[in-house]
Amino acid sequence: MTVQANDYDSFGEAYAASNETNLANAYYERPAMLALAGDVTGRRILDAGCGAGPLLEALRDRGADVAGFDLSGGMLELARRRLGPDVELRKADLADPLPYADAEFDDVVASLVLHYLEDWGPALAELRRVLRTGGRLIASVNHPTAEYGIERLAGRRPDYFSTWNSIGEWTENGQTIRLSLWNRPLHAMTDAFTAAGFRISVISEPQPAPEARELFPEEFDLLSTAPSFLFFVLHAE
DSSP states (O other), X not given: OBOOTTOHHHHHHHHHHHHHHOHHXXXXXXXXXXXXXXXXXXXXXXXXXXXXXXXXXXXXXXXXXEEEEESOHHHHHHHHHHHOTTXXXXXXXXXXXXXXXXXXXXXXXXXXXXXXXXXXXXXXXXXXXXXXXXXXXXXXXXXXXXXXXXXXXXXXXXXXXXXXXXXXXXXXXXXXXXXXXXXXXXXXXXXXXXXXXXXXXXXXXXXXXXXXXXXXXHHHHHHHHSOSEEEEEEXXX
């Protein structure tokens, strides 16, 4: 069965289950985000697009005071089951004004969420607004060369320097999941960050966790030589 693109209410259970143990999320993206966050003890952190809550849980377990939002009610229900009633979770759209006060957070984490948006400007302005001055936005996005390379190998020739849409599919437990993503060049990302009032501190292309080599030998070799994601640490000015 194929569902509507980005309809996480329909495929949330399958996506969340895969996210728990797969190479890309469990042994690459999430460890990289936590490494970039460092010591979060006592920090007030917002997870923008928290999904089923695995990153929120990890940050909470490391001593952070966490809150999160997501557009998908189904994913939020999974997060509530994981995190219990004490963690503040809200339904909100990153493309709209956010239901938080100015300068409410020390950090915002945006894990593989910005690439769902064609226009980053309003979302980044809101993330800057809810951060205190000097606070951090820690973000991961699809690497600008990853989807471009796939398209080129398939005989399509998108303009790397444009912002362009791609729709991909993957199948989990007999359910085909469609994801519509917006790709943009690196300079468009960095320009958007600085225009929103952020100073770029780190641009990272990390390796997968070493223990994944034995668990995923073929995939590990591919991922360790051709990155899928790009990571940023940005400070609110």
